[in-house]
Amino acid sequence: MNRVRKATTLIAAAALVSGSATISACAPQPADVGLLTADGVTRVSVQTADYSAQLEAFNASARKLGVTLLADGGDSGSGNVVSSPASLLIALSMLRSGASGVTAAEMDSVLGLPAEGRDEAMNALLASLEKFDGDPGSVDEENPPQKPVMHAANGLFVDKGVPTGEAFLTTLGKHFGTGVYPVNFRDEAVTKPAIDQWVSKNTGGRIKEAPAQYSPDNTFSLLNALYFAAAWQAPFDANDTADSPFTKAGGEVINVPSMHSSLTMAYAEAPGWKAVDLPYAEGFVMRLILPDGGASGPDGPAAVSAEVLADVARELSGAQQDMVHISMPKWDHKTTFELRKVFETLGLKDMLATSTDFDSIQQGMKLTQAAQAANITVAEKGTIASAVTQINAEASSAMVPERKIILDHPFHYQIVHSETGMPLFTEWVADPR
Structure with missing residues (x-):
């Protein structure tokens, strides 16, 4: 495929850390891939109390996504199916921020997304989780922490030769706390390890590689990672x-x-x-x-x-x-999902087919691969869990x-x-x- 090789402004978000307005506090940077920011783009401060109706809509959407993921079964052969509806919801919400036309309407209808305040409410949800943010790599998984670690990270890898919509990236910066990594997808020897390193760092090494198949034709890869570690209030003996x-x-x-x-x-x-x-x-x-x-x-x-x-x-x-x-x-279970099947089951057919309704992200962008990997360990002292959702696209562009x-x-x-x-x-x- 021929790509337009010209300079473009890339905008990164504020860090996914409460009270921070600098990208340096965001998820660890992949080796040899610089994180770009734009002057004047800072994270908007919002409160969950101001978006209670929207958050309840998100909860209903996550329940629907969770049931659909469990019914799909992923690659589980044992009948045990672990998933992260929250990770999938966050990733789809980021994608929805750049959608228009019939695809936007379909995503709102199928996912039950709020008609107003959608991005602000997602910002509030992420900010609420940030109260428990921490470095997954510092957790002793044999002794889950009394202060839970709930690390959420959003990463957007874009081809540095393909223009990416500034309005879309600004929305991600204001409400999702994401960074933007300009890469050359044709250089698989550099870019695939960079994406895999981002995944590993943001899941404490529990997931080593990005779940979706790598393609050098891609120009866009959106990722959400969740890592959870917590001790029980009362550990089991x-x-x-x-x-x-x-x-x-x-x-x-x-x-x-x-x-x-x-x-x-x-x-x-x-x-x-x-x-x-x-x-x-x-x-x-x-x-x-x-x-x-x-x-x-x-x-x-x-x-x-x-x-x-x-x-x-x-x-x-x-x-x-x-x-x-x-x-x-x-x-101690793990599951991987091929999400295009899940999207078809949900009825997101326009989202899968369109090559015009994501033009505000990249001109002619069409979804190519999507996958989720999730795992969990439950024992006497507590729980450790992680998940990564990835959506890739190609731009043709004493009681x-x-x-x-x-x-x-x-x-x-x-x-x-x-x-x-x-x-x-x-x-x-x-x-x-």
């Missing part, structure tokens, strides 16, 4: 961990290492499910949802729909704290427990940011081994 039966969806009973404790947490139940919010030391909970019926219940992630997730969130938000006996397995939840058959969980309700990670656990 490793001395109490023992093999316990777990009944898989087909009826097979297996023995898996399971943790046991009794502690105070939000508990709710309704016909078809019971759920708890298992608290981390600060700011986050693991929302565990156990469908009724054991092995005779619905097979797979379909047991927990977006509507059920909304009901669970509503019930738990008003639930009183109860003493609950909990028994749950340990697990006695009264409640209990025994996670002894397939279940659904989310890691939820308590302030905003955003589901950061979600998984269907079919076999904890």
Whole structure:
């Protein structure tokens, strides 16, 4: 493909660190790739309280994305499917900021994005998460931190010979805290390692390579990375961990290492499910949802729909704290998704087909590859999780427990940011081994 090789103004955002207006505090820079900024572009300060309706729309969108990802299954062959709806939502929201025409309308309709204040509300969400920002590389994953680390990073790699729309980049700078890395996609020996290094640094090395296939014809690669590490508010005693039966969806009973404790947490139940919010030391909970019926219940992630997730969130938000006996397995899972299939399932057909509605990003830009990689480790001391979403394009251009939840058959969980309700990670656990 012939590319126009002329100078263009590239604008970078303020850092994804609360109170910072310098790009130097952003995600670590890839080796040998400079980060460009534009004078006068600083991060806008917004508050979550001013965008409560928009944030609830984002939560509903994330629930829909999470259910769709789990139903897709990715490359999981075991039935365990871990994903990050928040990472996908942030990436799609960045892409939506540069969309127009029927593609913009389709994205708003399919994703349920707010009609007004969309970018400002995403800014507020990211700013809220930044209260827990930290360096993934500094985390001792054998001992998850009492102060949770929730690192979110946005990176935009653009071909340095193809003009990128200033208005789009300004929006990213004002509301998404992203940096802009000018690269030569034709020089795969330099550019692919630079993108992979960005991914590895922003996931603490848990994801080594960008999930989407590299192509030298690309002129645009948008990435979001999330890294989460947190200790439980009340760690499980490793001395109490023992093999316990777990009944898989087909009826097979297996023995898996399971943790046991009794502690105070939000508990709710309704016909078809019971759920708890298992608290981390600060700011986050693991929302565990156990469908009724054991092995005779619905097979797979379909047991927990977006509507059920909304009901669970509503019930738990008003639930009183109860003493609950909990028994749950340990697990260590990972999944990779080919997101073009997910987009087709969602109905984002115009977004995949258009070569004109992203002209404000790059003239003639058409999506080429999209993928997500996610992983999680859950044990007695806490949780470590990471995810990367990548979208590429080519421009042709002492109480006695009264409640209990025994996670002894397939279940659904989310890691939820308590302030905003955003589901950061979600998984269907079919076999904890």
